[in-house]
Amino acid sequence: MAYDLERYESFGVERYRDESPFKIHGGCGLAGICDESGTLMSGEVAIQAMAVQRDRGNGLGGGFAGYGIYPELSELFAFHMMYHDTAAKEAAEAALSESFTIEVAEPMPTRPVKGIVDAPLLWRYFLAPHPHLLEERELSAEDYVVQVVMNINSRVDGAFVASSGKNMGAFKGVGFPEEIGHYFRLEEYAGHTWVAHNRFPTNTPGWWGGAHPFTLLDWSIVHNGEISSYGINARYLEQFGYTCSLGTDTEVAAYLFDLLLRRHKLPIELACKALAAPLWSEIDRMPAAERALMTSLRAVYGPGMLNGPFAIVLGFNGGMVALNDRIKLRPLVAARSGTTVMVASEEAAIREVMSSPDHVWAPKAGEPVIARVEGMEWPIHGELHLGPAEISCAVTGTEHSCEPVEVAV
């Protein structure tokens, strides 16, 4: 397919629209590390894990999310913003100040790094919702934040919210991940959980907002894979009101987690079993009660099953979950060293970061690796009640997904 590069020059929502008609194919590398004791690790750890996996990307996208990185401001929503130009910045800041008390507004600390060019304007804000607005609109703070994210991503041309959670942040852009990491001076941050991604898109030039992780509130998702069942997964989600407008598999995986964990209230272990379902031959050998549960899970969530090669790491304030596809068509290695759990596409990344891990293993197909930070709560989204259309819109910034979709109950 011939590409008109000029179409990709504009930044922001327009680019999403341009990418969206095409399914984005790609291979990738990823890593996730979590200290279950809550001890903080420098972002350099995540950079190291990705640097040895450089060959898994092609320099068209790298990114990180760190948790526990803003301990002094942990009660405020941290917004990492990307702006195409100053006009976009002004418009977005107007929207932010209308909705929040802006406690801190500052440019993202960066340094010049060879290989990183054409960076958008990068700013971060620490925000508290105006309490009277929450009361007036009868919304939780999380609902409110998602609405603001949705509004900025879809309506403010040239502005994009890279992350919006508390005590966490996403750092991503076009470049190799170690370059992006150093550009964002990640070694100056310390977090209990890091997820990282190296992108190898095959059919788009890549752009800053399109790099992984995808985030919403404190969720972040990095993904290596190609969901061969994308078509039906997207149509299944549409039935619940989500609009899959990016044409990326990652978006579908993110919404499926939202549907299963938040809306259908499945425990994370079972949500993983729905997305990477065991084979019928395994289910048939299970004890009766488990068999009944798994049979229902598979029959009901069959259209949501992610089929095809993938490895996913889902990060959040309470830890992380890594999941491989049901027949392990993409690499994922896990290790534990004391209280630290790490996953990566390649064992090299683990050996680079952990000098002598207690245990290194290849997680079985569909067996999630779950790391929980001690003492942290699990309702991952906080008090989020919004509908799927709003979730879609906030994640993708495509306006048509803001139209509420009526869903029969």
Add this chain to the structure above:
Amino acid sequence: MQQTFVQPEFRVKIDYDKCHKCGRCVQQCGWGVYDFAERPIPHDEKCRACHRCVTFCPARCITIEKNTLAFRENDNWSVGLLKAVWKQAETGGVLLTSMGNPKPYERIFDHLVLDACQVTNPSIDPLREPMELRTYLGRKPDSVQVASDGAGGFTLAEGAGMANNIELATPIIFSPMSYGSVSLNVHRSLAMAAERLGILMNTGEGGLHEDLYPYQDHIILQVASGRFGLNPEVLGRAAALEIKIGQGAKPGIGGHLPGEKIDREVSATRMIPQGTDAISPAPHHDIYSIEDLRQLIYAIKEASGYKPVGVKIAAVHNVAAIASGIVRAGADYVYLDGFRGGTGAAPAVIRDHIGIPIEIAIAAVDQRLRDEGIRNQASIVAAGSIRSSADAAKAIALGADVVAIGTATLLALGCHLCQSCHTGSCSWGITTQKPELTRRIDPEWGAERLTNLVHAWSHELQEILGALGVNAVESLRGSRERLRAIGLDEQTCKILGVKPAGM
């Protein structure tokens, strides 16, 4: 008798140099084509081109040719139309025919192609890896509710989970064909094959012969407008019940079974007098609206101990709205029958001109149910006509849960699509009740051929899934992204939800 204007369609040619003069052709032909006077003498006008004689001639000396009489060229008046006018001028009657619509309407399946994986995602080798076709037919809950099992694990919450679904080993079932229209040996073959395959056969509207009781867990029993052969006891003897509203070959009209085909056994099974025509009413006389259908669905559920109840409809213009109503009325599956679907007897004018293609119907219904958020509440069974595993895969990709095959099963038993089922003289012993013909099908032989056919198609479905890089059929179901259209107009692509090839 007046001379008919209608000339024979076929010429039966015998190479008398090779002919053994054994008379087997005379014995094999159900249509009475042959006289025998030292050697077989064919009467071309009776020949249906069913090839029974050709197949069993020990000397292989018979050929059937088209009677290629020349007419002055006329693109408007085809020879078929001329013959229809002559026949009707002779008889004053409705022209009857059988099997599916043979007219040259666009065959959409033949304009759809499937995807395959390369490099960015791998194909999967179905000869070396699991490739799952298991399918559950029936209503699914919106979500799965779980509870803690008290030991750190989880269990289904009380009353949650999926009830009343039928497990199918492969997403292919047999479509309804009534005992009466086909012989009991055909029904036995289908029932035995369904049991061996882990799938379902469907009685059609002629009731359930007691010889089939042992197979009842693999049988769908139809409740049609004629209500033939039904009582509470029989309703209990099926895996699922199906209300037949319409049939793809004859939307808007009921079943026709001429009295000649109603012998003692058929009469006992249908619970009607021997030798009477069994003409089903066009509508169900207790269903004049959707709320009436709901009552019947629940009446049958009550009477059968809450077995799954499906509703079969013909694919017509507003099929999506009808299907939505059916799902909301409580059906566990909707059976869509396209306008190419077969029949044992139908007026040619109805078969050839009413209804819409199954591909369109699947796409419209699947999308409508998704738009309304009720797709999980019922399975979609698609039929009419699924001619190959490729058609099955494409139907599933468009949104069908299961495909049903009828014509293909009869072909497996010898049918040559001569479109003469309504005459009751089928030389292959399929659509007849004449004992000397029905005994031509040994149920054991028939079951083996049907089992082979479905196994072969299932293997081919596995090959297709492997090429698509998925290892379970639910990842193909409704995944229109894996289809592309070649040579379909934009509007049709839009309705199908399929992009043109190259996009």
